[in-house]
Amino acid sequence: MTGMFASALTGFVWVALWHLVLTMTAILTMGAALPLALGPAALAGLVAGVFAGFQRPASSRNRRIAGIALIACLLFGFSLGAPFDPAGLLAVWQRVLLLVLASAAGWLSIEKTVGPATAGYMARYAAEEFYLRLLWGLGLMMFVLIVAVPFYVMVMTSLKSQQSLLINPLDLSIDYSLGVTRLLRSYIELFTDYGFMTLLINSAVVSVATVIITLLFSVPGAYAVAKLRFPGRQWLSGSVLLIYLIPAIILVIPLYAVFSQLGMRNSLFALCIVYPATTIPVAVYMLRGYFAGLPSDLDDAGLMDGLSRLQIITRIAMPLSMPAIASVALYVFMIAWNEFLFAFMFLDDVKLFTLSRGIVSLNSSEVPRQHLMAGAVIATAPVLFLFLWFERFLVSGLTAGSVKG
């Protein structure tokens, strides 16, 4: 393989891909029905790739400008003057913006991918490095797109009206001329007509209660497993995670039957005992690891100073393991907030619905799609906010104890 081939391939792939991505972005954000024509872009990329292969002394500012300009000109030329919209649906500044973005992104990607490769024969090492760079870029782009698009569609759909969604499903642009109240109409209706305030409060109550109960139970339990000697300790720390493998769907029938006969099925209280039971094992497992890492000398010193074991837990072990407790708390909150199966099975009364349960009932042909998506945004926002705010804790929590889903 020669560097020239590598560089041409890079140009071909990247410019076509950026053209595709930018066209789709333009369709979704500007609401214009643009065609997806990749030929001219691929050709322009190929030529630019060859150019990148010839120009050797590595990247300089002038070369970069030349490359971007080259792609822009080729794109413009090969597409007969209309690189993005032959039908002329966009404003001039939008067309220029797309062209500049495509050329710049295309050239920078080429530069980054080709890297130090030379035009001549590439040794195996250099060739593999080149392929890895290409894969790296393509992979990064793919991951960002596949993750972001569903969330983007969720948020944007929630801001549309029923008619505009039916007229052009691809138009996810925000019509600022509508004003805030009409843009947020779905959200306002959810809170006024569908009682989403109650749902939010219910979800918050259940989740917070689950966190508190879980911690109340699991902190002493984890401390005992980590620090105290008793027969069955080894066995217990091994089997705690096995409980975690028992799926909710096996438990749901007996729990439904028993709770129904006791008359406590249709209540938030029922959720507040079922959720902790499913989260406590993993909380014990996560905290145990952390407690075991605390030096036992601290406990001994506390005992010498006349603290009881409970005081050691509250005054020594807990303050020292706040990061672990925080990550357990966040993780448990997330599980309880996102839980669907038990909420769906147990709750009949609209006033007791949690968000998950309430949103399922929005999934009917009588409720417009944008309401469903607004509900999804309302359910997602608090969790994502918490996640972004405490990402460090949460990530360590996730890796420490959970392979659950």
Place this chain on the structure above:
Amino acid sequence: MSRTSRSEFQGVLARREKRLAYLLLLPTFMLVLAIVLLPLVANFWISFKPVTLGDLRPPSLIIKEAARGTIAAPGDAFKIEYRFRNSSMKYPLAEASVRDTLPDGFTITALDPACDITSEAGARSIICTLGDLDAKARGKLVIEAVLRDPLKVSKDILKASKPETVFTAQNVMTSFDFTIENFEKVFSAAEFWNVLKTSIYYTVFGTAGALLFGLFAAQIMQKTFPGRSVIRGLLLFPYVAPVIAVAFSWVVLFDPFSGVVNAMLLQAGVAEGPINFFGQRKVNISVFGLTIEFPVALSMVILFEVWRYFPLSFLFILARMQSIPADIYEAAEMDGATPFQQFWFLSLPFIAGILSVLFLLRFIWTFNKFDDIFLLTGGNAGTRTLTVNVYEQAFAISNLGAGAAVAVVIFVFLLIFSIIFIRFSPKDAG
């Protein structure tokens, strides 16, 4: 302090420590016992019982009291009627009887043979013995009476005293009434083997896909580049967001009529008509003259599973890779190992442990997955897995016993997986 007393002292300490440990663990143990372990046993119990959703309401004796005839002037003849009914469609009531207090002010002229009148402390009451009542049994007790004092008797006064019922009913949940019909039904259903097959496809491809994508993402994120931490956070979104939100986003995204994906495909000229991604069982694809039935909905559901859970494998694999010492790569570099060789011979052996643990745990969890499929397709269009079948049998068809029987099947599979898991799990895996 002598030797013996010291060891005694230590014995006391050890005992105390043991007691405290058990005390600290007791609440956790009780809760897990009540909500996880007992239901697990109860599930086996229910799977051998002929119990439907309707049986959860225990059978009872329903009584309606009515007075017929005019009750106005002394000498008026009227009737008091008690209509009774066994509310259960399936189970008998044993030793049933009714008791009601009757006001003064009328004379009873004819009494139903099942009934007796007793007077206690001036209050008159009627007791009727109904005996054993079959399922759905109903009947009527009639008392004929003549009015004496219109001030003391009226229809309202008669109705004001609610009849009390006494009976013993079998609670189907606690009775020793067993059957293997549930299992027969589950295994003989033509769809069962399809359900099992779907479950296995879903589990194998979902797990493998999530793992491969996670591995790929971890490789990408290992490089440092500007915006890396932001993108790392973004990549975790699918796993962190509520399943309900992301599942419905996918449903909306792939909607055949108002979905972005279909509109995009139409616009690009790739598809001739809208594709019902979550509603179409299969599509025939011919490759070189061979026609392959491609399962559309099942693939979509697997894709969703991969999308939602690759972040988790990504997180674990990345954490493991970052703990690999950098100098071994430097050494490999010196020896002229190419990047792919470095990946294959250095990185992969290092992460093999975590990969196998992830595979086995994810395999079990994917096998147990219910919410995702239920929300995306409702188990239709060839996506019904065993877990969705539990719901379908127990709550859609209202046959709790059959649902529990499917749950038992799941549990048996789970047991097999766990044994394999414990057997083959590498001891050094972090």
